[in-house]
Structure formats: C-alpha cells, structure tokens
Amino acid sequence: MIQEIIEKYNKPVPRYTSYPPANFFNSDYTSEDYLQAVDASNEEQPETISFYIHIPFCRRLCFYCGCNSYAMGKPEMVEAYLQALEKEMDLIIPRLKKNRKIAQIHYGGGTPTCIPAARIKQLNDHLLSAFDTIEKPEIAIECHPGYMDENYWKELIDAGFSRFSIGIQDFNEDVLRIANRKPPMIPIENIFSMLKAAGKSINMDFIYGLPHQTAESFLQSMKKAVELRPDRLVTFSYAHIPFINKLQLKLEEAGLPTNREKEEMYLQAKQYLISQGYHTIGMDHFVLDTDELYSALSEKKLHRNFQGYCTRRTTGQVYAFGVSGISQLNAAYAQNTKNIEEYISETNAGRLTIRKGYALSKEQQLTREVITSLMCNCTLNWKELADHLHITVDELKAATAYDPQIMKQFSTDGLIHLEDDYLEMLPDATPFVRTVAASLDKLLLHSNKQFSNPV
Numbered sequence: 001m002i003q004e005i006i007e008k009y010n011k012p013v014p015r016y017t018s019y020p021p022a023n024f025f026n027s028d029y030t031s032e033d034y035l036q037a038v039d040a041s042n043e044e045q046p047e048t049i050s051f052y053i054h055i056p057f058c059r060r061l062c063f064y065c066g067c068n069s070y071a072m073g074k075p076e077m078v079e080a081y082l083q084a085l086e087k088e089m090d091l092i093i094p095r096l097k098k099n100r101k102i103a104q105i106h107y108g109g110g111t112p113t114c115i116p117a118a119r120i121k122q123l124n125d126h127l128l129s130a131f132d133t134i135e136k137p138e139i140a141i142e143c144h145p146g147y148m149d150e151n152y153w154k155e156l157i158d159a160g161f162s163r164f165s166i167g168i169q170d171f172n173e174d175v176l177r178i179a180n181r182k183p184p185m186i187p188i189e190n191i192f193s194m195l196k197a198a199g200k201s202i203n204m205d206f207i208y209g210l211p212h213q214t215a216e217s218f219l220q221s222m223k224k225a226v227e228l229r230p231d232r233l234v235t236f237s238y239a240h241i242p243f244i245n246k247l248q249l250k251l252e253e254a255g256l257p258t259n260r261e262k263e264e265m266y267l268q269a270k271q272y273l274i275s276q277g278y279h280t281i282g283m284d285h286f287v288l289d290t291d292e293l294y295s296a297l298s299e300k301k302l303h304r305n306f307q308g309y310c311t312r313r314t315t316g317q318v319y320a321f322g323v324s325g326i327s328q329l330n331a332a333y334a335q336n337t338k339n340i341e342e343y344i345s346e347t348n349a350g351r352l353t354i355r356k357g358y359a360l361s362k363e364q365q366l367t368r369e370v371i372t373s374l375m376c377n378c379t380l381n382w383k384e385l386a387d388h389l390h391i392t393v394d395e396l397k398a399a400t401a402y403d404p405q406i407m408k409q410f411s412t413d414g415l416i417h418l419e420d421d422y423l424e425m426l427p428d429a430t431p432f433v434r435t436v437a438a439s440l441d442k443l444l445l446h447s448n449k450q451f452s453n454p455v
C-alpha cells in the first residue's frame with residue numbers, strides 16, 4: 001500500500017470492540033433502565049444467554065497490566081465480593097425466562113483463579129442449575145498458571161469448564177521477572193497433558209513489546225507454544241498507558257523496545273505461527289483449523305463481544321456480574337461500578353450498581369450487525385446479512401451511513417474489493433477495516449469523541 005494512501009486514511013476512528021463504542025455510554029443510564037432492558041431481552045434475539053463473571057483480584061500485580069485488576073485484599077473482602085456476586089446473580093436470574101439456554105459462561109479478571117476452585121465451581125453450579133445449556137456450551141476461564149498446583153487444575157477440570165485460557169505472556173523468565181510475574185507453578189507440559197486428557201480446549205495469551213523481549217526471544221516463546229499445540233493463541237500488543245496504570249512506568253525504566261522492534265516481534269511470530277498451521281483471526285488471534293472459530297471465519301459467521309471472538313452459535317445476550325462488568329443485550333449496554341466497596345455494599349442492600357450504559361435504537365441495532373460482521377470477517381455481504389435479519393438490503397443500508405460514492409473511493413484507493421452488495425477488505429488494507437466501518441456509522445456524523453489511528 002502506498003504511503004500517500006496510508007496517510008490519507010490514517011485518521012482517528014473507533015476500534016469497534018462494541019457498537020456503539022464504549023465512550024458513547026452515558027452516565028444517565030440507571031439500574032432501573034437496565035432491569036427494564038433485562039425483562040425486554042427475553043423477547044429479543046439471540047435467545048441464548050451468555051454470562052460474564054468478573055473477578056477483579058490478583059495475587060500480585062504485573063507491571064504491564066492494562067486490565068481492571070486489584071491486589072488481593074483480606075480473605076474476608078474476597079469472600080464478601082463472592083457473596084455479592086451471588087446476590088447480583090439472584091437479582092437477574094429470576095427475570096430471565098426459564099426456557100432460555102446458556103450458550104456461554106466466561107470468567108475474566110483480574111485473575112479468576114486466585115479464588116478457591118471450589119468457590120468457582122459453586123458460582124458455576126449456581127448459574128448452570130438455573131437454566132439448560134445448548135449442546136456444547138462454551139464455559140471458559142482465564143487462568144494465571146503461576147499460582148495453580150496440580151490439584152487446583154484437577155478441581156477446575158471437574159468444575160465443568162470447556163475452555164481454559166492460560167496467561168503465559170512469555171516463556172522467558174527474565175522477561176516475566178522484570179514484569180513482576182510468576183512463571184507457571186507446574187511444568188506447562190503437565191498442564192497440557194491434564195487438560196488434553198480431559199478433552200478441554202486450550203488458549204494461550206502472550207504479550208509482545210515488554211522490556212528484554214526481542215524478535216528472536218519472542219519467536220522462541222512461540223516455538224515452545226507451538227510444540228504444545230494450543231487450539232488458540234493470542235499475541236497481545238503491549239498497550240502502554242502509564243497515565244492509567246502508573247506501575248507501567250517501571251517498564252519504561254527497564255527500557256521498552258522501539259515500535260520498529262515491536263513490529264518485528266509481531267511479524268516474525270505471525271509468520272511462524274502461520275507456517276505451523278495456525279490461521280489468523282483479526283490482528284492478534286491464531287487458531288488451528290479444528291477450532292470452531294476457524295470454521296466460523298470460513299463461513300463468515302464470526303462474532304465478537306467484550307469477552308472476545310465467538311461464533312453465531314455461542315453468541316448470547318451477555319449478562320455481566322461483578323465490578324466493571326458490561327452487559328450486552330440486544331437493545332442495551334450497561335456497566336457496573338468499578339468500585340469494589342460500593343459494589344459489595346449496594347449489592348448486599350439488594351440494588352444493582354449500574355453506573356453507565358446505552359439504549360440502542362432499532363437503527364443502531366442494525367448498524368451494529370453490519371459493523372460487527374465487517375470487523376470480524378473483513379467482508380460485508382449485505383444480501384446475506386439482510387436475509388439473516390429478515391429485512392431488505394435497502395432497509396439495512398438505510399440504517400447505516402452507507403454512501404456508494406465513499407465505497408467507490410475505498411475501492412479506487414485499494415482498500416476494498418467491491419461488487420454488488422458485497423465488499424471485502426484487500427489483504428494489505430485490513431488495518432483500515434475500522435475506517436470502512438466508520439464510514440457506515442451515523443453516530444460519527446455529529447460526534448466530537450476522540451479515537452485512535454488505525455496504524
């Protein structure tokens with residue numbers, strides 16, 4: 001792609017991890033609004049249920065962390081939090097129709113595995129005893145292997161999970177030490193043997209761009225990972241946001257790699273993973289062809305929610321529990337307080353703690369379908385999507401800011417391949433998928449919100 005075109009289109013646009021983007025959520029949205037949206041969600045699509053449970057605590061804070069995480073306080077505080085979680089579940093569960101099925105449960109953090117496995121099983125049982133599940137639901141948990149002994153893994157395996165997402169970050173212990181992170185407590189090979197023997201799906205998280213990492217050292221980590229053949233592997237680009245997380249300043253002191261070095265880490269890792277039979281999903285996910293995400297991508301049925309990529313099969317309306325959790329219903333988003341004390345005291349008093357949210361109009365719900373489909377699959381088949389939504393192509397286009405002249409210009413500039421009612425990002429132009437999505441977004445026509453550049 002020529003530099004002139006890159007400069008023309010390298011203008012701030014949303015990342016579209018949701019539509020509308022989270023900075024459109026407003027603080028006028030209340031717990032009462034959310035409860036009404038929960039009641040209405042019973043009559044909306046998808047009928048299936050996704051639950052998200054946020055455990056904000058960590059045994060020790062990694063200096064690079066950009067997540068919503070807190071050092072573990074007193075055990076009484078953690079227990080009070082877990083009890084509040086169950087209370088919050090009990091405020092929502094009775095409002096959901098009993099004939100709806102669970103498609104997905106996701107435990108994220110923070111570090112869900114810093115609480116006893118028996119407590120996680122109790123939370124799981126609490127949800128699973130209230131509803132049936134679809135066939136093969138996706139029940140996933142983010143695991144920090146630094147504090148999990150063999151017994152802990154065995155207990156989790158018996159707690160009903162289907163996918164384990166293991167935070168490796170890097171196999172190089174020097175890199176982990178500088179990042180204030182413990183390596184796996186038991187050999188990773190043993191963890192894989194246990195999980196594979198139990199038929200579980202495995203994801204591994206890595207980060208590139210940390211001090212002491214080089215393209216060569218990160219490639220070594222990829223090689224070790226590939227020997228184990230995880231079903232999925234994610235290479236996160238280290239996001240340096242010291243104005244939000246001051247601990248990251250310690251990494252600046254240790255010496256961060258340059259952008260050029262970082263790009264080289266990504267490119268070498270990507271090339272290697274592809275040579276070893278992995279397929280890219282988005283920028284940073286790599287999957288084996290036996291993984292459900294790969295078939296969904298091939299059939300252009302890939303979806304995304306705040307928990308990550310999923311398929312149309314495992315996409316439910318998301319009901320989130322815990323601090324900072326974001327519920328994603330068909331017609332609304334709602335986010336809980338980020339303050340743990342507030343969360344515990346208000347939930348114990350029988351109140352939800354929604355602090356902001358967004359009610360989507362019918363038109364915005366359609367735009368969300370268009371933008372999600374384009375962002376996940378790098379293609380947009382207007383006809384197929386309109387059929388799926390039981391409307392006409394013209395109605396679908398009218399819901400968005402679609403302008404045929406702008407599409408023609410994208411095509412002339414080498415961003416997309418354009419046919420009647422079909423467009424596909426050209427391979428070199430995939431970072432600009434956000435730009436094409438933004439051209440369809442009516443909300444941006446009158447917005448002065450700030451976003452980041454695509455490249």
Ligand SMILES: C[S@@+](CC[C@H](N)C(=O)[O-])C[C@H]1O[C@@H](n2cnc3c(N)ncnc32)[C@H](O)[C@@H]1O
Pocket residue numbers: 058064065066067108109110111112142143144145166167168169205206207236237238239240
């Ligand atoms: C909630 S954490 C994972 C669970 C667990 N706490 C752990 O550390 O293994 C989710 C993932 O976000 C990624 N992550 C955390 N901070 C990041 C940052 N500043 N930039 C990019 N990725 C980050 C890490 O790869 C991490 O595994």
Ligand code: SF4
Pocket residue numbers: 057058059060061062065066067069109110111144167
């Ligand atoms: S990376 Fe995981 S363990 Fe480390 S601070 Fe963040 S959430 Fe906690």
